Amino acid sequence: MRVVAFTEFGASPAIHEIDVPAPGAGEVRVRVHAASINGFDLAVANGYVQGMMEHRFPVVLGKDFAGVVDAVGEGADGYAVGDRVFGTVTKPYLGDGSLGEYVTVPVAIGVAKLPEAVSFTDGGALGLAGSAAVDAVTAAAPQPGERVLVSGATGGVGNLVVQLATRAGATVIATAHTDEEKALVTSLGAAETADHTTDLAAQVKDVDVVFHLAGDPAALLGVLRSGGRFVSTLVGSPDQLPTEEHTVLPVFAQPTEDKLNRLASGETRVVVEKVYPFEEATAAIAHFVAGTKGKIVVSLI
Template sequence: MKAVQITNYGAADVLRVNDVDRPEPGAGEVLVAVEASSVNGHDVIVRAGGLKMVSGRRFPIGVGLDFAGTVAATGPEVAGHRVGDRVWGMVHPRQRHVVAGAAEYVVVSADRIAPAPANLSSVEAASLVVAGSTALIALRDSVHLTGGERVLVRGAAGGVGTAAVQLAHAMGAHVTALARDRHARLLTDMGADEVLDYGSTTSEGIGPFDVIVDTVGSELNCYRSRLAKGGRMVTVGLSAPALAAIAASSVYGARRIRTFSANPDTAVLRELAGHVTSHALRPVVDSVYPLADIAAAHQAFERGGVVGKQVVAVAATA
């Protein structure tokens, strides 16, 4: 089978589509025939060597955090999944994988997949696994959003941002989206009550907000200062400066800057599917690339300025 792997850390040109043996599921595991996978910040960081503490220096290392496809085989002690079921899910983000989501087949624990929404193609489903679950966990568990609160979504046109705008709207919040001005119509259609052009908007001139969801990872202290009394802020845009700002913000107690690593299980994926089925959440796909062109998908992600997700179509039927 074909699988995307790296044999050394570096830029997107280190990605290789290799011929490897098809893995077999063990106890409690499922083999998924992958139809699509998306590009996420985690994938880029792993490829560049930013998670060497986890992935180490034993190569090859598989690439691709999420996937959508069909169950091809189940190992012993697996209940609730049958061959042919359409599923979506993700590999464990804190483990090293020789074969990951960007491959024709992947083996995962059965508690890391769930039925994919029937109204989505595999390309659409793959675009929402990480982005949607990250936004859901951020709003529900990290900042505990409640109806009627004022929310700022910074980086609102990206994968996590577009999901956060939609879910915050569905939760009854007043949503302000900060993004490029050309994305205003799309974000308004998704539920944003107000769209601010990030090119001409400074943190000093906006707010206050009850909740800030940041996907950028810069100027965190400036935006944290725009929280109302009792406000909460979470960022998923991690970097060395961002981690320093998060640590320093602990002195502000409840108004500190929070962060987390999205690691959805079956229950989260089922809840996410419910939002899709109810039409509260829809996918936003910027571009679709064949598996052989995954390096171009990574390069597009790193350039930024796009709307939604870059998706890799592994199978022609995706």
């Protein structure tokens, strides 16, 4: 099968041919129809995770997937061949990524049924960004009338955070630079925008919550009121951002079945900026690196 992988540390991701995997106990094999690019994929490709997780070469990139179950391993209860599914690869090692024609995934976490009303393209963009957004908003617990800043609002996670925080009744200030970016975040529910290419602290003051999805965390602390909450998908521990005036809440996405079902329910909409054919997967990665307005998806069908 064709995959996007790198064969050793320092090698660039490229399209390779490898054997089709067999599902292990508690796993299903999915014929992937769509997968999306995430920041984690770049971290893996650039070697930033070396020494932190086991790498089984060739390392196939990709976390998010949507497709159809085509084989069921022993004990993988609740799933059958032909089921439409989506989710996020959650294995404790790197190697079995979703940027390939097939992927095996455990049914215990990271996979759920994909409703017929949701396209494979949208399903393939939902898992990791959606789980991170839900977990971030849950951690922040924004209250009606509170003011929140979403830094990184134009990205996949940010798009969903803007929607969820707005639904919670908060007044959302979203980072955006171009007119197109401003129009996007406003359409998702943002009441105001702030230009992240200039000094945010000069534009925004005394917000109750900062969602740190992009940008310099230390600089973003300057927009928080005393006692405010700083929720970050990029800071691993509160010790990395010492502060006595604010509460720092790191977020690590957990793509549980319940959470995935919520994401596929239509409560929010996923913004897909562009879909690339599999043959142009490396171009899709380059697009992501350059910046996005929503999700970048790779189609494998």
